[in-house]
Amino acid sequence: MPEYLETTVDKFTFKVATDRFYTHEGVWVLPDADRVRVGLSDFLQQRSGDIAFAEVKPAGTEVAIGDEVAAIETIKVNVALGSPVNGTVIEVNPDMEIRPEAINQDPYGAGWLAVIEATDWETDRAQLLDPQAYFVVMKAEAEEEAKKL
Amino acid sequence: MTDPFDVAILGGGPGGYVAALRASQLGARVALVEKDRVGGTCLNIGCIPTKALTTSTDLLVNARRAKEFGLTIPQVAPDLPSLMTYKQSTVDALVGGVEQLLKERKVTLLRGDGYVLRPDRLRVTDRQGAISEVTARQMILAPGSITARPPIPGLDLPGVITSTEALNVDVVPERLIVVGGGVIGLEFACIYETLGSHVTILEMMPTILPGGTDEAVAKRLTLSLRRRGLTIHTGATVQSIESIECGLRVTFNQAKGLNAIEGDRVLVAVGRWPNTEGIGLSEVGVKLNGRAIAVDQHLATNLPNVWAIGDAVGGWMLAHKAMVEGRVVAEHVTGGQRAVDYRSVPNVIFTRPEVASVGLTEAQARAQGADVKIAQFPFSANPRARILGEAEGLVKLVCEAGSGRVLGAHLIGPHATDLIAEGALAVQVGATADDLAWTTHAHPTLPEAMLEAALGFRDATIHFHSR
Numbered sequence: 001m002p003e004y005l006e007t008t009v010d011k012f013t014f015k016v017a018t019d020r021f022y023t024h025e026g027v028w029v030l031p032d033a034d035r036v037r038v039g040l041s042d043f044l045q046q047r048s049g050d051i052a053f054a055e056v057k058p059a060g061t062e063v064a065i066g067d068e069v070a071a072i073e074t075i076k077v078n079v080a081l082g083s084p085v086n087g088t089v090i091e092v093n094p095d096m097e098i099r100p101e102a103i104n105q106d107p108y109g110a111g112w113l114a115v116i117e118a119t120d121w122e123t124d125r126a127q128l129l130d131p132q133a134y135f136v137v138m139k140a141e142a143e144e145e146a147k148k149l
Numbered sequence: 150m151t152d153p154f155d156v157a158i159l160g161g162g163p164g165g166y167v168a169a170l171r172a173s174q175l176g177a178r179v180a181l182v183e184k185d186r187v188g189g190t191c192l193n194i195g196c197i198p199t200k201a202l203t204t205s206t207d208l209l210v211n212a213r214r215a216k217e218f219g220l221t222i223p224q225v226a227p228d229l230p231s232l233m234t235y236k237q238s239t240v241d242a243l244v245g246g247v248e249q250l251l252k253e254r255k256v257t258l259l260r261g262d263g264y265v266l267r268p269d270r271l272r273v274t275d276r277q278g279a280i281s282e283v284t285a286r287q288m289i290l291a292p293g294s295i296t297a298r299p300p301i302p303g304l305d306l307p308g309v310i311t312s313t314e315a316l317n318v319d320v321v322p323e324r325l326i327v328v329g330g331g332v333i334g335l336e337f338a339c340i341y342e343t344l345g346s347h348v349t350i351l352e353m354m355p356t357i358l359p360g361g362t363d364e365a366v367a368k369r370l371t372l373s374l375r376r377r378g379l380t381i382h383t384g385a386t387v388q389s390i391e392s393i394e395c396g397l398r399v400t401f402n403q404a405k406g407l408n409a410i411e412g413d414r415v416l417v418a419v420g421r422w423p424n425t426e427g428i429g430l431s432e433v434g435v436k437l438n439g440r441a442i443a444v445d446q447h448l449a450t451n452l453p454n455v456w457a458i459g460d461a462v463g464g465w466m467l468a469h470k471a472m473v474e475g476r477v478v479a480e481h482v483t484g485g486q487r488a489v490d491y492r493s494v495p496n497v498i499f500t501r502p503e504v505a506s507v508g509l510t511e512a513q514a515r516a517q518g519a520d521v522k523i524a525q526f527p528f529s530a531n532p533r534a535r536i537l538g539e540a541e542g543l544v545k546l547v548c549e550a551g552s553g554r555v556l557g558a559h560l561i562g563p564h565a566t567d568l569i570a571e572g573a574l575a576v577q578v579g580a581t582a583d584d585l586a587w588t589t590h591a592h593p594t595l596p597e598a599m600l601e602a603a604l605g606f607r608d609a610t611i612h613f614h615s616r
Binding site: 052053055073074075076077078079080097098099 | 368369372375376527529530535540541612613614615616
């Protein structure tokens with residue numbers, strides 16, 4: 001079980017799992033050697049809303065950093081998620097087809113999207129945020145959002 | 150032998166009876182030969198009875214969801230005999246309506262099996278075996294189609310049925326295997342799944358709804374059906390059906406090897422064939438294209454003054470395609486000129502969610518070299534769809550990049566089969582996405598999803614955001 005950093009902004013509590021890396025956009029990256037599992041941060045899933053449909057690029061797809069690796073559709077937004085690494089999609093969460101709501105229910109666990117085989121994980125990792133850094137970025141964004149409402 | 154008619158029509162289905170009504174309206178003396186009841190496959194054993202069943206099963210789904218809508222319905226269950234009565238009385242009323250129209254328009258309805266003796270003469274054999282002949286200056290062949298029977302061993306086993314038997318729901322099989330993931334197979338799969346069957350679909354092609362369905366839509370439908378618990382095997386070629394102790398076993402071949410599943414009933418729905426055998430066509434020299442009657446763009450056959458329409462000429466086997474061909478050919482046989490604009494013939498599938506399309510798919514448009522821009526909108530962001538509790542699906546418009554002309558519209562979602570009419574109009578008149586977007590659509594309604602999709606052409610969608 002990962003541990004979490006937690007913050008509450010305007011009644012909403014957001015968790016950041018401390019066992020992985022993040023992109024600025026809120027895609028988490030959990031490495032296992034050169035293979036990285038990716039998903040949506042708790043903040044990104046809450047901000048996006050109830051997920052109706054998730055489409056992940058099929059295994060075999062080559063992606064460069066920033067290329068769309070998945071798209072999720074919620075009630076009011078379509079969110080294109082950029083790949084956090086250069087590499088090839090090697091596994092897609094089969095549950096995404098049948099119950100994409102897993103992203104909302106368990107963003108750091110059952111709601112994972114794909115596993116990507118990174119061509120140069122060490123280099124790509126340098127571009128990512130550690131949990132503490134993402135926590136700061138996320139909190140600032142959440143507070144900004146709260147002000148808008 | 151009576152005076153020659155102006156027009157003799159072989160087959161009283163949607164193509165034939167519409168041609169009869171229209172030709173008569175244009176002043177022709179018309180004889181219509183029909184071996185069974187008017188209305189053909191569509192009205193008697195096709196579109197109409199299946200839609201009666203989908204209407205009931207949709208109600209059943211909603212009744213089971215009553216709580217979501219703030220209602221208490223203590224008990225809801227299908228009542229099969231009443232369901233059959235409702236279905237049959239709907240069919241009977243519509244058949245009666247067509248018969249009355251034919252009478253009002255003074256069309257001579259000859260009941261019996263028609264056989265082409267000469268390009269201007271039909272033989273009619275009635276149920277009692279009495280033979281008569283009809284001569285006419287012009288002949289329209291509208292013999293329709295028959296259920297395709299693939300060469301699969303075991304097709305004649307008890308429990309192996311076609312769509313015709315599937316309409317007569319006497320029992321709900323616990324496990325239903327549907328061979329064929331096309332329109333007919335999928336509609337029945339949805340009907341029986343709602344009634345309580347565990348349904349498995351076997352489709353030979355790599356996706357369900359082969360041919361002409363936009364990939365994005367086919368993919369969404371696959372997901373929706375799987376979410377509801379239907380099992381779908383694609384790329385599955387059925388090898389045989391055999392009787393086993395507790396039902397039927399279907400063996401099929403997939404890339405990964407042979408596989409077999411067991412069921413209580415097997416519905417074979419692999420399409421329909423033009424009904425062109427045993428009605429004198431080859432004897433009289435009508436040119437065929439495979440099983441279909443070969444026609445030119447005016448629906449003329451190779452024989453002078455002999456025309457053909459509907460399922461028998463192949464292409465999309467759709468009642469509304471036959472109807473428009475009937476109207477067009479009625480003008481030809483009365484001295485007019487018109488052509489069918491096949492681009493604007495929609496295709497509709499009454500699954501849940503419904504699927505509908507018109508014009509070019511994205512892949513077809515790109516294959517033709519068109520510079521394409523896709524504009525789409527999900528039903529999850531349409532208020533009416535939310536109210537209905539049917540927010541699954543999307544509207545996808547395939548537009549010409551520069552002009553915004555709508556080349557195709559592809560829908561999956563609530564009432565998609567109704568909503569496609571606007572897309573068909575757009576394709577027919579060459580409307581642009583801007584034309585749709587600046588036509589104010591009433592709020593809160595499902596057609597707003599068409600407007601919002603059209604707004605997407607200018608990246609101006611209001612009620613949905615992409616980031």
